[in-house]
Amino acid sequence: MLTYVLRRLTFSIPVVVGIMIVTFTLARAIPGDPCLAVLGERATPEICESFFRRNGLDQPAPVQLLIYMRNFAQGDLGDSMRFHRPVMQLLVERLPTTVELGCFALLFAISVGVPIGVLSAYRHKSALDVGTMIGANIGVSMPVFWLGLMLAYLFAVLLKDSPLALPPSGRLTPGANPQPFFELWGWVVEGQEPAGILVFFSRINTLNALLTLNSELLVDALRHLILPAVAVGTIPLAIIARMSRSSVLEVLSQDYVRTARAKGLRERNVVGKHALRNAMLPVITVIGLNFGLVISGAVLTETIFSLTGVGRTLVDSITSRDYTLVQGFTVVIAAGFVLINMVVDIMYGYLDPRIRFN
Amino acid sequence: MNAKPAELEQASHVRSANLWLEALYNLRHSPSALLGMVIIGALVIIAIAAPVFATHDPIKTMIGVPGETGRLPSKPPCIPLLGCEEPQHILGLDLNARDLYSRVIYGTRTSLSVGVITISLSIVVGTALGITAGYVGGRVDNVIMRLMDVVMAFPALLLAISIVTILGPGLTNALLGITITFIPQYARLSRASVLSIKEQEFVVAEQALGASPWRIVLAHILPNAITPIIVQGTLGVGTAILDAAALSFLGLGAQPPTPEWGQILSESRNYLFTSPHLVFFPGIAIMITVLGFNLLGDGMRDALDPRLNRN
Numbered sequence: 178m179l180t181y182v183l184r185r186l187t188f189s190i191p192v193v194v195g196i197m198i199v200t201f202t203l204a205r206a207i208p209g210d211p212c213l214a215v216l217g218e219r220a221t222p223e224i225c226e227s228f229f230r231r232n233g234l235d236q237p238a239p240v241q242l243l244i245y246m247r248n249f250a251q252g253d254l255g256d257s258m259r260f261h262r263p264v265m266q267l268l269v270e271r272l273p274t275t276v277e278l279g280c281f282a283l284l285f286a287i288s289v290g291v292p293i294g295v296l297s298a299y300r301h302k303s304a305l306d307v308g309t310m311i312g313a314n315i316g317v318s319m320p321v322f323w324l325g326l327m328l329a330y331l332f333a334v335l336l337k338d339s340p341l342a343l344p345p346s347g348r349l350t351p352g353a354n355p356q357p358f359f360e361l362w363g364w365v366v367e368g369q370e371p372a373g374i375l376v377f378f379s380r381i382n383t384l385n386a387l388l389t390l391n392s393e394l395l396v397d398a399l400r401h402l403i404l405p406a407v408a409v410g411t412i413p414l415a416i417i418a419r420m421s422r423s424s425v426l427e428v429l430s431q432d433y434v435r436t437a438r439a440k441g442l443r444e445r446n447v448v449g450k451h452a453l454r455n456a457m458l459p460v461i462t463v464i465g466l467n468f469g470l471v472i473s474g475a476v477l478t479e480t481i482f483s484l485t486g487v488g489r490t491l492v493d494s495i496t497s498r499d500y501t502l503v504q505g506f507t508v509v510i511a512a513g514f515v516l517i518n519m520v521v522d523i524m525y526g527y528l529d530p531r532i533r534f535n
Numbered sequence: 536m537n538a539k540p541a542e543l544e545q546a547s548h549v550r551s552a553n554l555w556l557e558a559l560y561n562l563r564h565s566p567s568a569l570l571g572m573v574i575i576g577a578l579v580i581i582a583i584a585a586p587v588f589a590t591h592d593p594i595k596t597m598i599g600v601p602g603e604t605g606r607l608p609s610k611p612p613c614i615p616l617l618g619c620e621e622p623q624h625i626l627g628l629d630l631n632a633r634d635l636y637s638r639v640i641y642g643t644r645t646s647l648s649v650g651v652i653t654i655s656l657s658i659v660v661g662t663a664l665g666i667t668a669g670y671v672g673g674r675v676d677n678v679i680m681r682l683m684d685v686v687m688a689f690p691a692l693l694l695a696i697s698i699v700t701i702l703g704p705g706l707t708n709a710l711l712g713i714t715i716t717f718i719p720q721y722a723r724l725s726r727a728s729v730l731s732i733k734e735q736e737f738v739v740a741e742q743a744l745g746a747s748p749w750r751i752v753l754a755h756i757l758p759n760a761i762t763p764i765i766v767q768g769t770l771g772v773g774t775a776i777l778d779a780a781a782l783s784f785l786g787l788g789a790q791p792p793t794p795e796w797g798q799i800l801s802e803s804r805n806y807l808f809t810s811p812h813l814v815f816f817p818g819i820a821i822m823i824t825v826l827g828f829n830l831l832g833d834g835m836r837d838a839l840d841p842r843l844n845r846n
Binding site: 315324329333334469470510 | 567681684685686688689690691692693696697698701703777780781785797800804807808811817818823825826829830833
């Protein structure tokens with residue numbers, strides 16, 4: 178198993194290097210002068226020269242790339258040209274929004290999609306099955322941004338005065354200022370700069386609320402999360418439901434399931450222990466493949482629900498030619514994507530030992 | 536000696552003709568594929584005959600036009616379909632006092648062509664790359680497929696956004712950006728088919744008889760590799776339409792006043808709370824179109840997959 182993990186890890190390194198080269202090239206290919214884009218009217222030739230020197234843009238491109246890779250390996254993504262702050266810091270502040278949204282979207286997709294898929298396979302050709310498949314087909318065909326807007330209209334306008342009303346924007350009620358768990362626990366003295374990793378976790382509102390036992394904050398954060406998470410999670414849900422259904426259908430017709438039934442096992446054991454475990458392999462792959470969809474969905478959904486996550490920041494930075502930020506965020510997102518796919522592969526190898534030896 | 540390959544070829548043609556006939560038969564008996572075909576057929580007719588179906592010029596502002604009230608959606612929406620008495624506009628007017636119904640009708644043209652062109656381009660490029668990689672093998676294979684890995688490592692929409700930013704916003708560039716994100720799928724599919732076919736006896740025999748690589752690729756490998764590509768392509772059209780709409784929604788695709796569904800949505804999203812119909816109808820149009828391609832793609836997968844033979 179260890180050799181398999183190591184082998185998968187080595188395979189990912191060239192891909193990550195490739196991602197860095199592509200991102201670097203793409204960021205440099207964005208038309209327009211970054212000095213002009215960042216400094217605007219203040220951009221005189223002298224100021225631009227010092228701006229280029231300060232940001233390392235006066236070096237030849239290959240040198241810039243090497244410096245960038247060295248710094249990246251040390252966790253330094255450079256300073257954002259627009260915000261005048263380290264990109265790493267911005268990432269620590271904004272990634273939690275996207276991670277939280279993505280996790281809840283996937284959680285929604287898996288916890289609804291898998292049971293629905295399994296049930297409709299089990300009740301093949303029943304009304305439930307037909308309904309699920311129609312629903313799943315419609316689900317994959319909806320544009321994420323449209324669904325987001327429609328949900329916002331339904332829950333924030335039409336149901337405004339009902340108990341089902343949900344907020345259409347932001348992560349918390351305006352004015353809410355939750356205390357980070359590390360402050361409450363006395364890990365960080367006031368005035369001292371907390372470690373990035375602590376800030377990262379404290380900004381995942383639901384996690385922070387759980388750690389600080391703040392139920393009011395938890396409810397508020399969840400209420401704000403529901404609409405965007407449902408919007409992002411709907412397409413993955415439909416895909417997961419379809420995959421679970423066809424996978425379970427295939428497994429249920431196998432000989433070993435018939436054997437299990439023939440030897441008098443209870444139906445719960447036949448489905449739960451024999452069929453599901455094997456049927457889940459392709460489902461896990463599909464869940465892994467859906468991370469890309471979740472990230473794309475997050476870019477659009479963050480725009481609609483005014484969430485300051487990495488997706489929205491990235492799109493804004495592309496238009497304002499903030500090279501360093503675009504580079505840093507894109508590399509981190511793509512590398513995260515590679516990492517997730519690797520974890521999926523490893524899980525696959527764990528669940529199906531045959532794969533490890535090929 | 537000479538007659539044998541010809542006979543073989545004839546036999547394989549008969550078999551492949553049967554395969555397609557059988558697939559067509561299966562397609563006709565699959566309700567989802569039929570529904571998909573009906574939806575796509577209707578949309579194609581609407582797109583071709585858009586001037587017939589549209590009641591107004593899609594980019595003409597109705598302010599100051601005789602007989603028009605010029606009612607803007609900042610006032611309560613007035614949709615004749617929902618019982619409001621304003622006979623000349625079926626879905627009401629948009630923010631620039633243009634006829635929304637006509638804009639949605641003309642939008643069919645844009646979205647259908649974007650979807651079909653994107654997928655056709657990426658199938659051609661992807662299949663060429665995949666077949667080259669699989670057939671030549673070795674270093675060429677390695678370089679091509681690692682490049683495809685890198686392209687696939689980016690979330691599709693993100694890559695498309697970056698490409699369009701570099702090329703500049705616009706429908707053509709959005710189309711190119713989306714095409715690039717789709718290429719790896721077809722490269723992988725066709726490479727996998729090539730690898731499994733290239734070692735088979737009939738191909739080795741043909742090589743021994745001195746057939747050129749071109750002949751082997753065109754006469755044997757391509758026909759055998761094409762089925763999964765067609766299925767994937769049909770499903771891909773839907774995704775491409777969604778991606779194009781998303782790019783337009785972010786202001787990177789079709790530019791105003793072009794009637795494109797994503798662009799109409801983008802224009803009216805800030806008026807969601809006062810005139811939701813402006814957001815509702817273009818979204819429904821996108822959904823129905825994508826649904827059509829997904830249903831047909833699913834049906835084709837079932838029809839063309841010999842493992843699911845209904846007999």
